[in-house]
Each structure stands twice: as structure tokens, then as C-alpha cells.
């Protein structure tokens with residue numbers, strides 16, 4: 531009887547997803563350049579399968595992005611981990627995220643920072659993400675609907691800013707809202723070529739690093755992409 535109970539608990543969907551998640555971390559993150567122990571721990575904890583559409587849950591821990599509706603995607607787990615690692619969070623920060631999408635990256639940030647403000651331009655995605663995060667008991671996140679390319683001046687400054695859609699250049703309101711010493715991670719470029727960049731504020735100067743080539747959906751809004759050059763917007 532006891533043995534049957536143990537076996538049924540071990541075969542539960544949650545346990546199977548957990549095993550897939552541990553394998554994802556081992557193969558896709560440890561196997562690459564993700565070394566921050568807090569980021570690795572958060573990636574082991576956050577249930578990515580709850581952030582993908584029901585019919586794609588069996589693919590939730592695969593090494594790639596997935597569609598989430600509204601022509602948008604949930605980013606590849608490695609990219610979520612890499613961007614988070616680049617923010618160098620220690621747990622005391624107020625973070626601004628532009629592009630909530632499914633809310634998965636938001637959840638990882640909520641595990642690692644004091645407070646997270648996330649902006650999403652599509653109201654339905656913002657609503658779904660908000661529901662998922664409250665189901666997970668995260669009360670340090672606020673999701674707002676609006677043009678994130680203009681930031682959230684009322685809540686600035688932010689010790690970390692993360693943009694999860696490709697911008698033509700760093701939006702001035704986002705750099706202005708970054709605290710001294712703060713880090714911004716952002717994909718910069720157009721439809722055909724983009725690079726992940728990290729901007730670090732040092733007084734009035736900026737240290738800018740080009741990290742790796744990436745492929746993101748377009749940032750829209752005032753400081754976003756030009757519709758003429760991004761044909762499917």
C-alpha cells in the first residue's frame with residue numbers, strides 16, 4: 531500500500547514536469563554558460579509549463595521558444611536565463627521588464643528581485659500573465675498595460691531593466707529611468723539582425739557590451755520599430 535502511494539506520487543504530472551525541468555537546467559543551462567547559482571535555482575523552481583498554451587505543455591521544457599498567441603512567443607529557457615544572469619540580481623532590486631508576454635520571465639525575475647514592474651502592450655496577455663503569477667503566490671509583481679518603450683517614470687529609478695522585444699536603439703526613457711550602477715539588458719537591431727546588449731550606468735557614462743546574436747519579436751510603441759521595415763507588425 532505504502533509502495534503504491536509512493537509510486538503514484540512519483541508519477542504525478544507535477545513530478546514529471548519537475549524532472550523535465552531539472553533536465554532542462556542540466557542540459558540547456560549548466561551545459562552552456564549559465565553559472566549564477568540564484569538564476570539556476572529559480573530556473574529549477576519556476577513551472578514553465580504553466581506559462582505555455584495547454585496544447586503545447588508537453589514541449590514546455592524543450593530548448594526553444596514557443597508560440598503563446600497574439601503573434602508572440604515565450605522565449606527559449608536559455609535566453610531567459612542568460613538575460614536574467616546579465617542583470618546580476620542579488621535580491622534587493624526593483625526591476626522594470628518591458629514585454630510581459632506569457633509572464634514566465636516575469637516569474638523568474640520575481641523569484642530573484644525585491645519588486646518587479648512589468649509592462650505589456652497587449653491587454654489580454656497582461657491579464658493572463660497576471661492571473662498565472664497570482665496563482666503562483668507572487669505578490670512582488672505589478673503588471674501594467676501600456677507602451678513599455680516609455681518605461682514607468684512613476685516607479686523609477688530601477689536597478690535593472692530588461693526588454694524582451696527587439697528595439698531599433700536603446701529607448702531614451704529606459705536609460706533615463708536606470709539607477710546609477712544599474713543594468714539594462716536589451717535586444718537591439720532590426721528584423722534581419724539583432725544583438726543582445728547590456729548597458730551599465732556608471733555616473734553619466736555608459737559601459738555597453740554586445741553579448742550575442744539573438745532573434746526577438748519587435749518592440750512596438752513610441753521608441754519601437756518602424757512598421758514599414760517590419761512587414762508583419
Ligand code: SAM
Pocket residue numbers: 602603604605628629630631632633634635636649650651652655676677678679694695746747748749750751752754
Ligand atoms: N519574456 C516573455 C515570456 O517569457 O513570455 C516573452 C516576451 S515576447 C518575446 C515580447 C513581448 O513584448 C510580447 O508580448 C509583446 O506584445 C511585448 N511588447 C512589444 N512591444 C512592447 C511595448 N512597447 N510595450 C510593452 N510590451 C511590448
